[in-house]
Amino acid sequence: MAIRPPRSDNGADRRTPGSFRDPSGFVFERDGTLYRQVNRAYQADYDRLVASGLARTLIDDRLVIPYSEVDEPPSEPESAYKILRPERVPFISYPYEWCFGQLKAAALLTLTLQKQALTYGMSLKDASAFNVQFIGSRPIFIDSLSFETHRDGTPWVAYRQFCRNFLAPLALMSLVDVRLNQLMQPSLEGISLELASRLLPWKTRFDPRLLIHLHLHARAEKAYAGQTKTKTKTRAKSKASPGGSSPAFSKHALLGLIDSLEGAIKSLRWSPAGTEWADYYSETNYSTGATGRKVDLVAEFLDRVRPRTVWDLGANTGRYSRLASERGASTVAFDVDPACVERNYRDGLARDEQKILPLWLDLTNPSPALGWAHTERSSLLDRGPVDLSMALALIHHLAISANVPLERIARFLRSTCQSLIIEFVPKQDSQVQRLLASRADVFPDYTSDGFESAFVEHFAIERAEPIIETERTLYLMRARPE
């Protein structure tokens, strides 16, 4: 397909900030539609990807995001080969927001792709965890330009990246502490193998796969850290056979490497138990009647707003998030407890839910903008706003546990949504009493009136319904124009 001349207004294209490292192409947005430009530099690999049938197979199997070639003027005509229109992922999430099960699923997807690619004479040149996204409980690979023609005799280019992005964090989460996936946030290139090797228990050196892929791998990196490329290349050239076709690393060895990594990933496990919130619903102060009333009210409010996108902030294991997702809203269920997120994810997986995405998030320190020029990875607010946010049984944790003034909570929630379902939990409530049991009550404004006066600055209160058998009130609010 011939590339059409550029549009005169292509200056309005918004290039996705994180899409600049790979010379094969980039993603841009035009008139609200997402496109991917394939550059001429990737022409040969792209043609093979399509002609071999690999692209079709991976898309049909829902392993790679579906896309179509379109007759759209390129964003950068001088380097353009094709323009693709990929299906849009409902919500972009990052590995430091995933639970253990999500990261493990993303790792296994990446290895499956590499095995499939090798079957078609291609190979993954990029094994970054950021190339995987979730549509509901299913992981899907979004970078369709990550495949290159496999050159016989060469090892896996993305081996180190895979170990840093998947194996190291999963091993640390499984064998040290599940919260260590947070190391992915300051290290967007993945966790240093040397650091992972140092943090992992000594006994992991007796696991042959972890010994090879993490401990020996870290040592090998260190051993070669001081070598210059010139020295290495000269040495390699002197040893390589004429024509450079020495089968130094057979395809059989490559499949063995992938098989070994797959075994290592599958052997890592983590079970959610024993955290503060994992048993929340069985330890809550709600009676059965109160729970039923709250469910009915949330459902009624959702039916009134009919949101297409929902964030449930402090979702626990997702009971109320599912009221939204079952109504067709693309719902992100955030929680600060990794055990809750894991349980929520496993529930969604068991039911093959496509509309609910559980993610880890500390609302008092939400995911920031990260990477080059602070734009490579978006902050939480950059990924909003949504039609509706829910903050159920959350306000007392923000206002009392985290000392955030009510006005600031209202302002923050306004920046997330157009409509808000929020539960006010007064001081008389036993859960708030627990929070105040060991500290001075320095919250004179934390009253029903104080709550309403703080929120009416940013929202119009549409409904305020008491929840029977409790002291709590459930509000439906509409955002005021900013």
Added chain:
Amino acid sequence: MPSWFDLPLNWLTGIATDWPAPILAYLDPGTGSFALQILLATFFGGVFALKQSWSNLKLWLSRRFETSPPTADSRSVRNTPSPGSPDNARPTVHGHQTAKIR
């Protein structure tokens, strides 16, 4: 200064730099990572071959002693192309305006 653990690794990975040059990748694949893979190529290949042989043996034995007739499911084999064989691949749609890959 290298530790006692590094010495044999340095020696072995030194041998292992015998890969076809040059390796071109838009990401730095890491010299140590390449060296480790080549060093262990025989090991990975050997273990994989053993696992495959064992799977094949189990399959052969199960077929050898299988008494029930094959079901419809067991007869349907997915049309997977052989390695690097575009001729056997599924038909593709490409090179046409708005040609949908899916």
